[in-house]
Amino acid sequence: MPEFGIDPVSIDVGHLVRRNVASLYSSLVTRPTGQAVRLAIENVLAEEAGPFSLSIIDLSQVTIIDFSCADEVVAKLLLRYLAEERPKDAFFVFRGLKELHRGPIEVVLKRQSLATVAEMEEGPFQLMGVVSAEEEEVWRFLEERGALAESDLGNVPSAGDANHAMALLVQRRLVFRNPLTGEFRALSSLMQDLA
Amino acid sequence: MQIIPVPGNLEISTFDQLAGELVKGGEEKVLFDARHLRWVDPGGIVGLLAAGAYARELQGAPPRLQLVEAGDVATYLARMNFFEAAESIFELDIKPPRRSWSGSDVLLEVTPITTNTDVHAVVDRVQKQAGTILSRTLNYPASAVVQFSVILSEVCQNIIEHAEAPGWVAAQAYNWAKRLGRQVLTISVMDVGKGFRGSLADTHAARFGDRWGDATALEAAFIHGLTRFPDSGRGQGIQQIRKQVRRWDGTISIRSGTARIADVPEWDEAPPLEEHLPAFPGAQIHIVLPAQEGGHA
Numbered sequence: 001m002p003e004f005g006i007d008p009v010s011i012d013v014g015h016l017v018r019r020n021v022a023s024l025y026s027s028l029v030t031r032p033t034g035q036a037v038r039l040a041i042e043n044v045l046a047e048e049a050g051p052f053s054l055s056i057i058d059l060s061q062v063t064i065i066d067f068s069c070a071d072e073v074v075a076k077l078l079l080r081y082l083a084e085e086r087p088k089d090a091f092f093v094f095r096g097l098k099e100l101h102r103g104p105i106e107v108v109l110k111r112q113s114l115a116t117v118a119e120m121e122e123g124p125f126q127l128m129g130v131v132s133a134e135e136e137e138v139w140r141f142l143e144e145r146g147a148l149a150e151s152d153l154g155n156v157p158s159a160g161d162a163n164h165a166m167a168l169l170v171q172r173r174l175v176f177r178n179p180l181t182g183e184f185r186a187l188s189s190l191m192q193d194l195a
Numbered sequence: 196m197q198i199i200p201v202p203g204n205l206e207i208s209t210f211d212q213l214a215g216e217l218v219k220g221g222e223e224k225v226l227f228d229a230r231h232l233r234w235v236d237p238g239g240i241v242g243l244l245a246a247g248a249y250a251r252e253l254q255g256a257p258p259r260l261q262l263v264e265a266g267d268v269a270t271y272l273a274r275m276n277f278f279e280a281a282e283s284i285f286e287l288d289i290k291p292p293r294r295s296w297s298g299s300d301v302l303l304e305v306t307p308i309t310t311n312t313d314v315h316a317v318v319d320r321v322q323k324q325a326g327t328i329l330s331r332t333l334n335y336p337a338s339a340v341v342q343f344s345v346i347l348s349e350v351c352q353n354i355i356e357h358a359e360a361p362g363w364v365a366a367q368a369y370n371w372a373k374r375l376g377r378q379v380l381t382i383s384v385m386d387v388g389k390g391f392r393g394s395l396a397d398t399h400a401a402r403f404g405d406r407w408g409d410a411t412a413l414e415a416a417f418i419h420g421l422t423r424f425p426d427s428g429r430g431q432g433i434q435q436i437r438k439q440v441r442r443w444d445g446t447i448s449i450r451s452g453t454a455r456i457a458d459v460p461e462w463d464e465a466p467p468l469e470e471h472l473p474a475f476p477g478a479q480i481h482i483v484l485p486a487q488e489g490g491h492a
Contacts, residue, residue, distance in 0.1 A: 027318045029348040031356065032311045064318060064341050066348040067435050071428040100341040107435060111428060 008194035014061025034072025060096025070104035134160035146189035201229035205239030215473035225258035237365035349432035358388025409452030
């Protein structure tokens with residue numbers, strides 16, 4: 001993305017947990033720990049990232065996540081950067097997710113009607129949380145191609161309004177739209193570019 | 196001196212007797228007479244600690260605890276770390292026996308919960324110890340260790356977030372041959388803090404008017420997920436614990452003040468709500484998870 005600056009920020013949550021709690025295990029449990037990790041992530045974004053960033057939140061070293069921590073580290077983090085008065089324009093991908101992480105994360109996302117892009121430990125990128133069938137279809141279409149122009153949305157084999165669904169995905173920060181070119185980018189594709 | 200007889204079988208169902216005796220007392224010093232104690236489970240152990248802590252608070256002095264020095268009960272209590280926790284609560288009449296019990300069915304010895312770090316320590320310990328008990332003794336899949344750890348984390352956190360007082364947790368597997376015909380895992384968490392009514396009063400009492408009490412406070416939290424925090428992401432812990440316990444066909448009960456509420460599976464005859472129990476501060480959460488029959492849950 002040479003003509004528009006997006007900073008990649010990679011955050012190892014397991015390391016943050018071990019730094020906050022003297023433990024051999026990276027257990028993301030208890031609300032105070034979740035809050036401390038979330039604030040640490042926000043600090044990294046404030047200090048290291050430019051105005052636009054793609055934050056890759058790595059949970060691969062996390063052995064357990066409870067509902068309180070999922071609420072802090074996933075739901076509240078997303079809410080902060082979705083808000084009108086967000087500190088920066090940050091996009092998030094949660095990577096290294098295991099099936100054992102799915103339950104608590106899905107619950108907290110559903111509670112707040114949020115969604116996020118996730119890269120499971122095994123398997124393709126996917127959307128977690130609350131998305132409509134149209135949003136899922138359009139997102140999948142973009143995910144398979146990496147990038148789309150607005151004119152390509154007519155090719156989405158969707159029964160619904162693909163333009164509207166894509167607008168929602170952009171608004172919810174599940175898709176990046178280049179403000180200069182108008183091109184839509186899958187966050188997974190952006191990750192590969194920035195790696 | 197007020198003498199409080201400790202039931203011969205001390206478990207969650209007989210804890211009310213202990214609470215009932217405590218409320219009869221005045222300001223005199225208390226002696227817990229446990230010389231006839233012949234069986235105790237994690238619920239009974241943390242219950243005794245909670246009763247002792249409450250008596251200590253009421254009288255401003257440590258209560259005495261009489262136990263039989265030798266025998267299985269004393270040895271078991273030692274194995275469960277009861278005496279380490281009891282030292283700061285009771286004046287003990289016996290010298291604690293050595294921890295020589297070699298039973299492998301103890302999932303979690305009595306652990307005081309006062310800080311966030313304590314909860315982490317519990318989760319760490321359970322991750323080391325739970326796998327064998329859950330899979331070999333109870334036929335749970337390997338993934339159950341994680342779900343079980345999450346349950347423990349959420350119930351222990353309630354002490355720190357809401358009780359504003361110390362609490363304890365313990366867990367063990369048992370053979371409920373007569374009651375259920377299979378092994379069960381029991382988890383008990385107790386504190387002597389504000390209780391559900393005290394915790395929720397400022398934010399929710401007004402909407403209930405005259406109906407506000409221990410039972411309505413429990414219903415508000417247990418059934419409706421209400422919490423004293425305005426944060427919309429809060430109040431999920433108990434709901435998710437209930438869901439997971441139901442998936443495993445277990446039972447969960449919460450006693451607070453003068454009421455107890457429970458999710459009761461078909462194999463249990465306990466009532467879903469009890470009121471007018473002897474008053475006792477704080478909250479007592481008790482979970483029973485039966486062994487899975489045949490394949491995994």
